[in-house]
Amino acid sequence: MEDFAAVSGISRPTLSKYFNNPDSVRRSTRERIERALSIYDYRPNIYAVNQNRRRTKNIGIVVPNLADPFFSEISRVVELACIAAGYSPLLLSSHGNPAQEGQNLEALRSIKPAGVLLAPFGRLSERAEIERFGRDFPVVLFDANIESACEAFVGTNNAQSIDLMVEYLCRSGEPPCFFEMKSPTNPNANKRRNAYLESMDRHGFPPHIYQAKGDGWDFEVIGSSEGGRLIADGAFKTNTVLCSNDRLAIGMLSAAYKLGRKVGHGADCTLRIAGHDDHPFSRFTCPSLTTIAQDYAAIANLAATTLFKTLETDARPSERVETLFEGTLVMRDSA
Amino acid sequence: MEDFAAVSGISRPTLSKYFNNPDSVRRSTRERIERALSIYDYRPNIYAVNQNRRRTKNIGIVVPNLADPFFSEISRVVELACIAAGYSPLLLSSHGNPAQEGQNLEALRSIKPAGVLLAPFGRLSERAEIERFGRDFPVVLFDANIESACEAFVGTNNAQSIDLMVEYLCRSGEPPCFFEMKSPTNPNANKRRNAYLESMDRHGFPPHIYQAKGDGWDFEVIGSSEGGRLIADGAFKTNTVLCSNDRLAIGMLSAAYKLGRKVGHGADCTLRIAGHDDHPFSRFTCPSLTTIAQDYAAIANLAATTLFKTLETDARPSERVETLFEGTLVMRDSA
DNA sequence: ATAAGATTTTTACACGCGTAAAATATTTTC
DNA sequence: GAAAATATTTTACGCGTGTAAAAATCTTAT
Numbered sequence: 001m002e003d004f005a006a007v008s009g010i011s012r013p014t015l016s017k018y019f020n021n022p023d024s025v026r027r028s029t030r031e032r033i034e035r036a037l038s039i040y041d042y043r044p045n046i047y048a049v050n051q052n053r054r055r056t057k058n059i060g061i062v063v064p065n066l067a068d069p070f071f072s073e074i075s076r077v078v079e080l081a082c083i084a085a086g087y088s089p090l091l092l093s094s095h096g097n098p099a100q101e102g103q104n105l106e107a108l109r110s111i112k113p114a115g116v117l118l119a120p121f122g123r124l125s126e127r128a129e130i131e132r133f134g135r136d137f138p139v140v141l142f143d144a145n146i147e148s149a150c151e152a153f154v155g156t157n158n159a160q161s162i163d164l165m166v167e168y169l170c171r172s173g174e175p176p177c178f179f180e181m182k183s184p185t186n187p188n189a190n191k192r193r194n195a196y197l198e199s200m201d202r203h204g205f206p207p208h209i210y211q212a213k214g215d216g217w218d219f220e221v222i223g224s225s226e227g228g229r230l231i232a233d234g235a236f237k238t239n240t241v242l243c244s245n246d247r248l249a250i251g252m253l254s255a256a257y258k259l260g261r262k263v264g265h266g267a268d269c270t271l272r273i274a275g276h277d278d279h280p281f282s283r284f285t286c287p288s289l290t291t292i293a294q295d296y297a298a299i300a301n302l303a304a305t306t307l308f309k310t311l312e313t314d315a316r317p318s319e320r321v322e323t324l325f326e327g328t329l330v331m332r333d334s335a
Numbered sequence: 336m337e338d339f340a341a342v343s344g345i346s347r348p349t350l351s352k353y354f355n356n357p358d359s360v361r362r363s364t365r366e367r368i369e370r371a372l373s374i375y376d377y378r379p380n381i382y383a384v385n386q387n388r389r390r391t392k393n394i395g396i397v398v399p400n401l402a403d404p405f406f407s408e409i410s411r412v413v414e415l416a417c418i419a420a421g422y423s424p425l426l427l428s429s430h431g432n433p434a435q436e437g438q439n440l441e442a443l444r445s446i447k448p449a450g451v452l453l454a455p456f457g458r459l460s461e462r463a464e465i466e467r468f469g470r471d472f473p474v475v476l477f478d479a480n481i482e483s484a485c486e487a488f489v490g491t492n493n494a495q496s497i498d499l500m501v502e503y504l505c506r507s508g509e510p511p512c513f514f515e516m517k518s519p520t521n522p523n524a525n526k527r528r529n530a531y532l533e534s535m536d537r538h539g540f541p542p543h544i545y546q547a548k549g550d551g552w553d554f555e556v557i558g559s560s561e562g563g564r565l566i567a568d569g570a571f572k573t574n575t576v577l578c579s580n581d582r583l584a585i586g587m588l589s590a591a592y593k594l595g596r597k598v599g600h601g602a603d604c605t606l607r608i609a610g611h612d613d614h615p616f617s618r619f620t621c622p623s624l625t626t627i628a629q630d631y632a633a634i635a636n637l638a639a640t641t642l643f644k645t646l647e648t649d650a651r652p653s654e655r656v657e658t659l660f661e662g663t664l665v666m667r668d669s670a
Numbered sequence: 671a672t673a674a675g676a677t678t679t680t681t682a683c684a685c686g687c688g689t690a691a692a693a694t695a696t697t698t699t700c
Numbered sequence: 701g702a703a704a705a706t707a708t709t710t711t712a713c714g715c716g717t718g719t720a721a722a723a724a725t726c727t728t729a730t
Binding site: 336337347348350351352354355361379380382383384385386387388389 | 685686687688689690696697
């Protein structure tokens with residue numbers, strides 16, 4: 001920078017000001033700098049910069065599993081929002097492994113992030129660690145909520161979205177059974193089950209919950225094996241199944257196909273299957289999957305802007321804010 | 336570090352040595368340090384560290400599109416390999432946008448990576464930029480090759496894998512037509528087309544290539560709309576279609592289902608569809624997709640270790656090495 | 671043209687750590 | 701137990717930038 005100052009005829013402190021905020025120098029100066037920049041292609045050493053800055057411009061993004069299209073999509077939006085706001089996002093996936101989540105947060109500490117956008121697993125075991133991390137850095141949670149931790153939460157209103165789906169299914173045919181994993185990795189699963197119970201109660205139908213054994217992130221495998229078994233056994237009390245998420249539904253649809261069961265809302269169909277999340281592949285299942293679309297973009301952008309606001313005002317907000325977006329019904333062929 | 340040196344009773348230079356390589360200090364000293372570390376939880380400032388190190392321990396990983404399960408899976412393996420080798424991976428997705436690839440490389444420059452693992456789009460337009468980047472940093476390419484650039488390439492042998500599939504399809508039924516995008520985003524697509532042509536020639540069958548219009552990364556959409564149109568029109572000269580990749584096949588399968596065409600190798604089937612890549616969802620299509628499995632893990636690990644070797648010897652290899660892994664046939668129900 | 675205000679330059683120190691060289695302490699070897 | 705080999709400490713400098721304070725320069729309004 002010393003050298004660049006020499007050849008560009010600008011003093012080093014002014015250059016420093018320019019690189020921190022191009023608008024903080026006089027217009028004519030900025031133009032001179034940019035002219036010189038186009039010739040000498042100098043760029044500040046980011047390590048020296050971050051060493052001296054009080055806060056870095058880095059933002060950590062941590063998601064449970066990038067292999068899940070839901071997270072790869074939502075983190076894409078988050079990432080672009082960070083870049084647009086002038087921050088440097090650092091995307092970390094926990095690869096479906098809750099222990100990795102802690103390691104990721106630990107790794108983030110060493111880059112001294114300005115803030116963190118975290119979609120937590122939401123298990124009890126990691127709660128304390130996240131709370132601690134949230135005290136040390138500004139953190140906005142998304143997708144999965146941990147009531148006791150961090151500045152804010154942005155997600156989908158599962159009560160509303162499940163109720164919407166139950167309502168639709170009840171109006172258009174038999175009331176739904178509910179299919180989920182026995183030990184879900186995500187608090188949303190519990191919210192959805194409760195929402196189903198409440199909604200069925202409100203509609204005056206008895207609930208029927210079916211829980212699949214198995215853990216991990218191979219939801220399709222579990223949906224296919226366990227769901228297929230339930231179908232084959234004729235276990236479902238009604239001809240309609242609401243799956244806790246699309247990936248389970250995708251597995252179950254493939255099992256139904258293998259069993260020769262015709263799924264859909266047509267007259268010749270004997271089974272209806274619905275999901276939740278509007279997974280990218282739900283348009284291409286056979287039949288295409290009726291589901292609930294979460295507003296990915298809205299969730300991602302609000303989470304990001306909420307964090308940015310915290311960073312700019314530099315004051316931790318006095319009270320925790322939770323924002324829930326509504327899901328929308330996507331009527332396709334499976335239910 | 337000064338303070339930590341004081342309270343731990345170890346000199347700062349020794350601590351510095353320890354943090355760069357815990358084994359470079361005497362055993363007893365290391366234990367004293369680690370005991371103190373467990374009490375005071377000090378950690379080196381990574382920015383000060385990287386400012387002074389000749390080379391950082393950062394490794395950039397750039398993939399065209401994390402939303403594509405192929406890349407999310409392979410980059411997961413690559414990422415873990417980097418961590419296991421003591422490096423700090425930085426995962427960047429170009430979000431399906433070739434221009435973003437250049438921006439990602441540009442962003443990587445400022446973190447002065449020790450090396451980069453790059454799965455390029457492979458378009459002509461970015462060639463020069465990648466070559467230039469490859470001269471400034473050690474880069475190992477994977478998935479898509481650019482003959483003229485970087486240290487090494489690791490990928491799948493498309494000629495072998497396509498031949499394997501063509502061989503199987505010819506043995507088990509009518510010889511395949513080939514379905515692909517007209518203007519593919521990836522050089523592998525061209526390799527596969529040529530492999531198909533050669534293989535059909537070798538088997539003594541006339542080739543039939545069908546190219547879908549459309550660009551971008553919505554392969555399923557294109558496979559569904561264009562592939563569906565071809566099916567409806569009875570355009571395919573044989574009853575067997577080999578798709579250039581699984582995502583096209585997934586789209587085409589959904590179109591076939593909508594058209595009421597029974598796909599598979601059974602007696603009652605009128606159409607066979609095969610893919611390439613063993614996409615995570617190919618097990619759950621209806622019917623499940625016969626395809627070629629790439630050895631994700633082998634490709635990812637070899638790419639990573641090849642880069643590490645370059646970094647450790649500190650010498651750019653004299654000649655470029657290309658390694659191709661063989662694909663394996665995954666026989667499922669669709670063909 | 672001139673004074674007030676805004677911007678830039680000069681000067682200087684700080685950040686936290688890598689690293690080199692010489693002195694000292696510790697361990698190993700015979 | 702002494703000498704040799706090894707490890708640690710001391711001392712000092714450098715990395716590339718942020719930032720503060722005072723001086724110098726430029727811009728704007730009168």
